[in-house]
Amino acid sequence: MSYLLEISDLNVTFETRFRTVPAVRNVSLAVGQGESVALVGASGSGKTVLGRSVLGLVDEPGVVRGSILFDGRQVVGRTEEELREIRGVGVAMVFQDALDGLNPVYSVGSQLSEVLTVRLGHSRAEAKERAIELMRQVGIREPESRFNNFPHQFSGGMRQRICIALAVGMRPKLLIADEPTTALDVTVQAGILRLIKTLQRETGMGLIFITHDLAVAREVSERMAVMYNGQIVEEGATEEIFSRPQHPYTRALLLAHPARAKSWRDLEPIPDEFVTDEPSSDNQTVSAPAPTASIG
Ligand SMILES: Nc1ncnc2c1ncn2[C@@H]1O[C@H](COP(=O)(O)OP(=O)(O)OP(=O)(O)O)[C@@H](O)[C@H]1O
Ligand SMILES: [Mg+2]
Structure with a gap:
């Protein structure tokens, strides 16, 4: 079977002078x-960078090595x-930072309609x-x-x-949704998961x-990949x-209180050996994730 997306031996490194x-x-x-597939893991573990690399959106000074085949076409090095062109044939991403995905100079309606006319060939009125x-x-009242x-x-x-409406409106072959519902209340979140x-x-x-x-990971996915310190440690x-x-890190996350592990926030701080000493850009450690810090 050939996969829609096949990532092999991917390495993304940010190399600065320091x-x-x-x-x-x-x-x-x-x-x-x-x-x-749900991708879970602590803050700074590499989830967003992995998602962005599929769209060829790794920022400078990031260096991408390895292979990403989307629909049989190589993304790395394009x-x-x-x-x-590759994005045109079907990968859409809902970005963790909502400001990333919208153009400030156009109304949201015209941005949505644009996608629908260009991508799906709708007439103006249909769009x-x-x-x-x-x-x-997506829960916007009086649209x-x-x-x-x-x-x-x-x-x-x-x-x-x-942004979610924009991404799903494209009817992509692959949707990468990066913390799309974190800042939303439960009802809206449920509606969006249903829509997806x-x-x-x-x-x-x-x-x-x-x-x-x-x-949410459990509800939405058939398969799960757990990232820790840049690696998928369990899948x-x-x-x-x-x-x-299987992996001690996953166990630390789940076994503490499996029954009440409704959310990352409900879990006990995980043992020190799993706290990465790698400084992440926002100074988060795995023992103190801040799920709300991500959305503007
Ligand atoms: N443009 C960049 N320049 C330098 N380092 C970066 C850049 N973007 C990401 N990183 C680093 O890459 C690592 C992985 O970051 P990433 O944003 O993928 O984490 P994440 O798992 O999405 O975290 P979160 O759950 O907080 O969103 C972090 O150490 C981060 O500091
Ligand atoms: Mg992220």
Whole structure:
């Protein structure tokens, strides 16, 4: 079987004059069509960098080595133009920082409609109708009246929902959702997870869902990969990992209080040996993740 996404021996290193940060180390991960993979791990473990590398969006001074095959095409080492073409055929990402995904100079309605006319060939009228429907599906009230609003007229959480609408509206073959629901209340979160699942059923979309929230990971994924310090230290069927975690780090996360491990925040601080001494950009350690720090 050929995979929708096949990452092999991926290394991403940020090399500056002062230090070298190996953000992703020897990662291999495959995602099939219609499959949902949750990517979990502490702050700074490399989840976002891994996701961004699939779209060829690793910032300077990042160096990417290894292989990322999307739909059989190599992503690593492509020019920006070639990457646009690859993204065009079907990878979309909901970014952890909502500001990344929206253009401040266009109304959210026109950005949504644009995607629908360009990508799916909808007429203007169809696109507007569908855009409003998408806004409603991600929990924006009175979407008709908000259609012409600009991104700065929405709160951070609302912008995040619009980014989700934008990404799923493209009907991508692969959706990478980076902490898409962390800042949202439970009802809205449930609605968005439903929307993503419906889309998967309808279109066979593959999904990489990055989250700190183990309950969400469990709900959304069939397979789970646990990242620690740039590496995938454990990977397998989600239920299998919940019932029989193999790696000491995963165990530390799950075994402390498996029954009440509704969220990363509910878990006991994990033992010192798992706290990475690698300084991360936001000075987070694994014992003190701040799930809300990520969304603007
Ligand atoms: N542009 C950059 N320059 C230098 N280092 C970076 C850059 N982007 C990420 N890193 C480093 O790469 C490592 C992995 O970061 P990444 O953002 O992928 O973590 P994460 O698992 O997504 O964390 P979080 O859960 O907080 O979002 C961190 O040590 C981070 O400091
Ligand atoms: Mg991240």
